[in-house]
Amino acid sequence: MREPVERGRCSVINTVPACYDMINPTTNRFLRTGGLTGSAPSCPTDEEIEALRGAWFATTDDARRRDLADQIEQRGFEFVPYIPTG
Numbered sequence: 264m265r266e267p268v269e270r271g272r273c274s275v276i277n278t279v280p281a282c283y284d285m286i287n288p289t290t291n292r293f294l295r296t297g298g299l300t301g302s303a304p305s306c307p308t309d310e311e312i313e314a315l316r317g318a319w320f321a322t323t324d325d326a327r328r329r330d331l332a333d334q335i336e337q338r339g340f341e342f343v344p345y346i347p348t349g
Contacts, residue, residue, distance in 0.1 A: 288335045293345040307344040
């Protein structure tokens with residue numbers, strides 16, 4: 264549902280990813296921030312994370328990928344697309 268919480272929408276979802284799902288930007292679906300077209304159930308929107316993920320996919324240089332992964336992690340702490348509670 265895309266309704267506000269006041270109109271009956273839930274504000275918390277329960278998910279159980281495997282640890283390997285969280286290991287890098289390509290498999291961590293909770294760092295997907297493509298909005299309604301994204302893969303995360305909560306559908307957050309952040310163009311900066313998506314641009315960094317695209318750059319991560321585009322490069323084959325491991326040092327550049329590490330740098331991009333660090334930038335994605337930093338942006339994740341700024342934007343906070345999800346909060347792991349387990």
